[in-house]
Amino acid sequence: MSKKLITVTINGKKEERAVEPRTLLVHFLREDLNLTGAHIGCETSHCGACTVDVDGESVKACTHLAVQCDGSEVLTVEGLADKGVLHAVQEGFYKEHGLQCGFCTPGMLMRAYRFLQENSNPTEDEIRHGMSGNLCRCTGYQNIIKSVQYAAKKLQEPVTA
Amino acid sequence: MIPPRFDYHAPASVAEAITLLGQLGSDAKLLAGGHSLLPMMKLRFAEPAHLIDINKIPELRGIREDGNEIVIGAMTVENELIKSDILQAKAPLLCEAAKLIADPQVRNRGTIGGDIAHGDPGNDHPALSMALDATFVLQGPNGKRTVKADDFFLGTYMTLLEESEIMTEIRVPALAAGTGYAYEKLKRKTGDWATAGCAVVMQKTGDKVTHIRIALTNVGPTALHATDAEQVLLNKPFDEAALAAAAAAATAICDPAEDLRGDIEYKTAMAGEMVKRALRKAWARCA
Numbered sequence: 001m002s003k004k005l006i007t008v009t010i011n012g013k014k015e016e017r018a019v020e021p022r023t024l025l026v027h028f029l030r031e032d033l034n035l036t037g038a039h040i041g042c043e044t045s046h047c048g049a050c051t052v053d054v055d056g057e058s059v060k061a062c063t064h065l066a067v068q069c070d071g072s073e074v075l076t077v078e079g080l081a082d083k084g085v086l087h088a089v090q091e092g093f094y095k096e097h098g099l100q101c102g103f104c105t106p107g108m109l110m111r112a113y114r115f116l117q118e119n120s121n122p123t124e125d126e127i128r129h130g131m132s133g134n135l136c137r138c139t140g141y142q143n144i145i146k147s148v149q150y151a152a153k154k155l156q157e158p159v160t161a
Numbered sequence: 162m163i164p165p166r167f168d169y170h171a172p173a174s175v176a177e178a179i180t181l182l183g184q185l186g187s188d189a190k191l192l193a194g195g196h197s198l199l200p201m202m203k204l205r206f207a208e209p210a211h212l213i214d215i216n217k218i219p220e221l222r223g224i225r226e227d228g229n230e231i232v233i234g235a236m237t238v239e240n241e242l243i244k245s246d247i248l249q250a251k252a253p254l255l256c257e258a259a260k261l262i263a264d265p266q267v268r269n270r271g272t273i274g275g276d277i278a279h280g281d282p283g284n285d286h287p288a289l290s291m292a293l294d295a296t297f298v299l300q301g302p303n304g305k306r307t308v309k310a311d312d313f314f315l316g317t318y319m320t321l322l323e324e325s326e327i328m329t330e331i332r333v334p335a336l337a338a339g340t341g342y343a344y345e346k347l348k349r350k351t352g353d354w355a356t357a358g359c360a361v362v363m364q365k366t367g368d369k370v371t372h373i374r375i376a377l378t379n380v381g382p383t384a385l386h387a388t389d390a391e392q393v394l395l396n397k398p399f400d401e402a403a404l405a406a407a408a409a410a411a412t413a414i415c416d417p418a419e420d421l422r423g424d425i426e427y428k429t430a431m432a433g434e435m436v437k438r439a440l441r442k443a444w445a446r447c448a
Contacts, residue, residue: 021168022164059269
């Protein structure tokens with residue numbers, strides 16, 4: 001049961017660590033790297049609170065082994081803002097009151113971030129389908145949809161210098 | 162929840178993976194998308210001493226055409242099925258059905274081969290494979306063999322796949338132009354397994370059914386090929402009486418397990434309803 005040496009680029013920073021093969025990605029992030037944004041919710045890959053981006057795809061970090069990420073690029077909610085400026089999805093959740101207790105929010109943000117790259121101009125139905133792997137137990141879905149719509153609109157605005 | 166300890170292997174080729182399987186024997190499990198296996202390991206329903214991760218084997222991924230067949234690498238993930246132009250043109254049933262499986266994140270990891278080889282009657286690809294008359298390619302130390310979807314499933318979590326073998330390909334005959342198809346899946350929520358599901362592939366001439374395959378999800382110890390229901394419909398006019406008779410023939414072979422999705426009677430009734438809905442939709446799509 002020997003440890004494996006892995007190299008993972010997390011939020012742009014290269015990290016090299018020895019991990020036990022059974023270490024789940026979400027534990028690796030939270031306990032080895034102190035990145036506690038990805039939350040541990042249901043642990044059965046239903047709730048989506050642990051969603052992060054691995055090589056440009058949304059993944060539930062509770063059902064992914066850290067050792068599988070050797071050579072991968074991982075983006076977590078800690079890497080979403082740029083030099084203190086909130087990303088459009090973060091701004092959307094803040095402006096449209098897309099968070100209530102906040103527990104599901106990091107996963108919602110990471111899924112919304114990736115979803116809007118997969119579909120930059122979604123309908124409400126497409127947002128519901130695209131976000132369907134993330135559960136909000138406050139049932140704040142309506143404002144979450146509005147938050148994603150806000151971010152979609154903001155991301156389509158022309159960039160001004 | 163953390164899985165029990167195991168050693169991790171990441172072979173780069175099918176040959177290497179088969180060699181590892183041979184060396185490690187029954188202590189080893191193949192890791193595909195992991196969305197069935199890792200939860201089972203967390204709950205200690207499975208405690209393999211070795212995981213052989215076959216995610217890093219490029220030859221197991223992708224969708225291509227080979228004559229009149231579509232060849233799907235066993236490690237092709239659900240989202241790739243949904244996006245595939247080849248499947249959209251030649252076997253759109255798979256694109257449509259994959260959208261009903263799990264959720265966007267899980268579809269990035271869950272594979273068609275893993276879904277089939279796991280042998281869970283709740284999985285969707287077994288019934289879809291039966292309706293499409295698919296063939297599975299299994300590769301082991303003695304080479305390759307092919308098995309029809311109809312023959313592959315022996316019981317709950319039991320299949321013809323030997324411990325020394327890997328499922329490498331799913332081969333699906335291209336649907337002829339004008340073929341109708343449908344997958345109706347009753348589920349309680351996004352990501353859930355079917356309470357009952359039905360896959361149909363159908364052709365018609367005039368008002369008669371000339372080709373029909375019907376398979377059921379999660380209403381027996383394995384996916385069920387509803388051959389009696391097919392015989393009810395074949396070469397006969399497609400009307401309400403035929404629909405009711407087909408649904409009755411299909412529900413007659415149901416043997417669902419009672420669980421939180423419903424009791425036996427409810428699930429059996431829902432299987433009949435899914436059969437009717439799938440047949441109606443497939444018929445409407447026939448040209």
